[in-house]
Amino acid sequence: MPRQSIDHMIVIMVMTMATMLAACHPQPVIVKRSQLLMGTVVSVTSVAPDRERAHRAAAAGLEEIRRLEKLWSTWIPTSEVSQVNAAAGRQAIPVSPETLDLIDRSIHIAALTEGAFNIAVGPAVRAWNISDQGRLPSREELAKIRPLVDLAALRIDRQARRVFLTRAGMALDIGGIGKGYAADLAADVMQRHGALAGVVALSGDIKTFGRMPDGHRFVFGIQHPRREHGVILGRLELENEAVSTAGDYQRYFMQNGIRYHHILDPRTLEPARLARSVTIVAREGIMADGLDTGIFVLGPEKGMALIEALPEVEGVIVDTQGRVWVSSGLRTRLQLDPQVPVVEATK
Numbered sequence: 001m002p003r004q005s006i007d008h009m010i011v012i013m014v015m016t017m018a019t020m021l022a023a024c025h026p027q028p029v030i031v032k033r034s035q036l037l038m039g040t041v042v043s044v045t046s047v048a049p050d051r052e053r054a055h056r057a058a059a060a061g062l063e064e065i066r067r068l069e070k071l072w073s074t075w076i077p078t079s080e081v082s083q084v085n086a087a088a089g090r091q092a093i094p095v096s097p098e099t100l101d102l103i104d105r106s107i108h109i110a111a112l113t114e115g116a117f118n119i120a121v122g123p124a125v126r127a128w129n130i131s132d133q134g135r136l137p138s139r140e141e142l143a144k145i146r147p148l149v150d151l152a153a154l155r156i157d158r159q160a161r162r163v164f165l166t167r168a169g170m171a172l173d174i175g176g177i178g179k180g181y182a183a184d185l186a187a188d189v190m191q192r193h194g195a196l197a198g199v200v201a202l203s204g205d206i207k208t209f210g211r212m213p214d215g216h217r218f219v220f221g222i223q224h225p226r227r228e229h230g231v232i233l234g235r236l237e238l239e240n241e242a243v244s245t246a247g248d249y250q251r252y253f254m255q256n257g258i259r260y261h262h263i264l265d266p267r268t269l270e271p272a273r274l275a276r277s278v279t280i281v282a283r284e285g286i287m288a289d290g291l292d293t294g295i296f297v298l299g300p301e302k303g304m305a306l307i308e309a310l311p312e313v314e315g316v317i318v319d320t321q322g323r324v325w326v327s328s329g330l331r332t333r334l335q336l337d338p339q340v341p342v343v344e345a346t347k
């Protein structure tokens, strides 16, 4: 055989082997999809061995969030939460295991935060109507609502999976925790559909699993609470963790120079006044989301003490003066903008 054809054969063989190797070890594919769900932009990033699986996992993640929205949204009259609210003072309503879990975990976070996190705030959220026009409720109106914002009047029959708001006018509002739990459940579904790694982001409530195909961790920016959207305070890498931010800058209205925002102190039923934003990093989105809202109400002193006391929970709090409090486990992980004033560690 002439030398040239042998060379040619070798080239073809090498090329064929390369193709075979590529087929055995294909590069993972990244697919990103976004949709409007739960009143916000939901983005899922799916990393899978091939394009089809990456797409399937992303679609399944979004579908899971749509399913949960139908169970929990107070804008959907047939949702389980709407049914529980409509039956307040009258009767118990059967709910799905997911809804029961969400309520149980909310009660747990209420206990951790000394009642600062309270999903019975529904009537107060309605009175302020901040997610729509926003209005200032009168003192008398808030006084009437106060006895309704009481988790002691929420009765749960775990065996029968029934939930009963025992006082007429009570209402659950899962806006402070539902998106974090939805991110957890969507991430589970994506993994069951073959995703090796991924991100589920319901605006500021984010859950990650695994790493990028190049081995890098997923990177996130913490929004600066007083600068335009996209200006960040600091940057953080996450691996198999969730991050969630509660702030006074997303939904609010201004009146006479006062900012009225959507995180209410269950004791006063007024917007909480001790922080500008709270970011929590935890294993689970449900914990990160529930705690960000509760710790926003507690404020930096009590809030940071709670973060330090909880295992596998870290956080960043921006106080009312714009100073940044960073938990001990994040001090080496968080890359803060050098301009940002940091509160010196107390421990």
Ligand code: ADP
Pocket: 116, 117, 118, 119, 121, 125, 173, 174, 175, 176, 177, 179, 204, 205, 245, 246, 247, 250, 262, 263, 264, 265, 266, 289, 292, 293, 294, 297
């Ligand atoms: P988002 O992710 O939409 O910014 P947050 O996690 O910051 O939500 O929670 C704010 C929402 O939680 C409010 O819009 C309201 O529905 C609900 N909420 C307000 N105050 C409280 C509270 N003290 N405890 C529990 N939920 C609350």
Ligand code: MG
Pocket: 175, 176, 177, 244, 245, 246, 288, 289, 290, 291, 292, 293, 294
């Ligand atoms: Mg929250």
